[in-house]
Amino acid sequence: MSHILVTGGAGFIGANFVLDWLREDGADAVVNVDKLTYAGNLESLASLKCSNRHIFSQTDICDRAALDRLFAEYRPRAVVHFAAESHVDRSIEGPGGFIQTNVVGTFTLLEAARAYWSGLHGSERDVFRFLHVSTDEVFGSLQPSDPAFTETTAFAPNSPYSASKAAADHLVRAYYHTYGLPVLTTNCSNNYGPYHFPEKLIPLVLMKALAGEPLPVYGDGLNVRDWLYVGDHCAAVRAVLAKGRVGETYNVGGNNTKTNLDVVHTLCGLLDELRPKVTGSYRQQITFVADRPGHDRRYAVDSRKLQVELGWTCKETFETGLRKTVQWHLENQSWVSNVMSGLYRKGRDECHAG
Ligand code: NAD
Ligand code: DAU
DSSP: OOEEEEESTTSHHHHHHHHHHHHSTTOOEEEEEEOOOTTOOGGGGGGGTTOTTEEEEEOOTTOHHHHHHHHHHHOOSEEEEOOSOOOHHHHHHOTHHHIIIIIIIHHHHHHHHHHHHHTOOHHHHHHOEEEEEEEGGGGOOOOTTSOOBOTTSOOOOOSHHHHHHHHHHHHHHHHHHHHOOOEEEEEEOEEESTTOOTTSHHHHHHHHHHTTOOEEEETTSOOEEEEEEHHHHHHHHHHHHHHOOTTOEEEEOOSOEEEHHHHHHHHHHHHHHHSOOSSSOGGGGEEEEOOOTTOOOBOOBOOHHHHHHHOOOOSOOHHHHHHHHHHHHHHTHHHHHHHHHTGGGTOOOGGGOO
């Protein structure tokens, strides 16, 4: 059986990617390498319990010896690297862990991949790929009239999180130019969808709305983000892995730029329809709170390269994707409440142990 090695596959996007990948008949088995930080949740992968195509290893990407063992044992044909500390607010509170995982961890993974790839021959060596998943935040903040980020926009990261991701992107690039490691990089916008940890705007608002709590909107609520349904992002990663040109970067966006206030109002409207309150609207819970320090004002992503070169397009509009997300949230309250109570951290099943 052939394998791909996925890092961070118990996180929000990684879990969606693993689930989508394994839904396909005949797809390679997945070696899922995840440290299980607070953001890693094996309950998201419950449907794969005891699957022989999902091998879970609780491993830190900073642990070179463990990575070497995994490469030697499973001989993956590709690495898809999602593992990261990903929450901007946490990076402002404590940047150290972001430097460790996002920079040192990516470096350690690159070194392990390089050592493994250097020992490959023939077609095994030719097909090997290292796909690094990054963010649009490396490009910084746009003025209202600026064009959307393209792959050649200069990096200008503004938070410890985005600076650590930019550093990782530079390392990945350097491993291609210096050593010839066959790398690919994707820079995507704000994902949303199932299994989203409820510290990020969309799942946080849904959780707090249903709990009757204030819905915190930072600053004036007019910061703009581009929203991408996670399933569309996973399809883009698969397309880049299959057909992307080695050494290239690809932007992935949903072409759905919205102010945060628009997003919160839309969520409240969907909840008013799908789970009406006894009286009034969820909108009455919206509360403006202190702004995030260094808060980027506007992101927008130009994905034309990915569309033209690889034929990728989004399947979901913001309306269809958000409705699906709200429905998922309402139907999976136990997943959300296990995260909130901390129970999810106890649910590490033996079938997943690598
Ligand atoms: P997440 O925080 O939900 O999940 C991260 C996963 O990585 C968790 O399972 C965690 O346990 C694991 N992890 C953290 N440190 C690790 C380490 N040292 N070793 C091994 N595993 C470790 O993140 P996400 O939202 O799924 O994001 C995945 C990737 O996509 C990240 O690289 C992020 O920068 C990037 N990204 C995310 C978004 C978004 O909107 N969520 C947008 C653009 C890019
Ligand atoms: O752009 C891609 C990035 O999107 C990813 O690289 C990050 O990993 C991911 O977390 C996300 O970063 P953001 O900071 O944009 O996401 P977040 O959900 O934290 O915030 C979205 C917007 O909503 C942002 O402008 C801050 C605002 N916000 C957020 C929270 C948590 C609020 O107004 N209130 C909140 O409570």
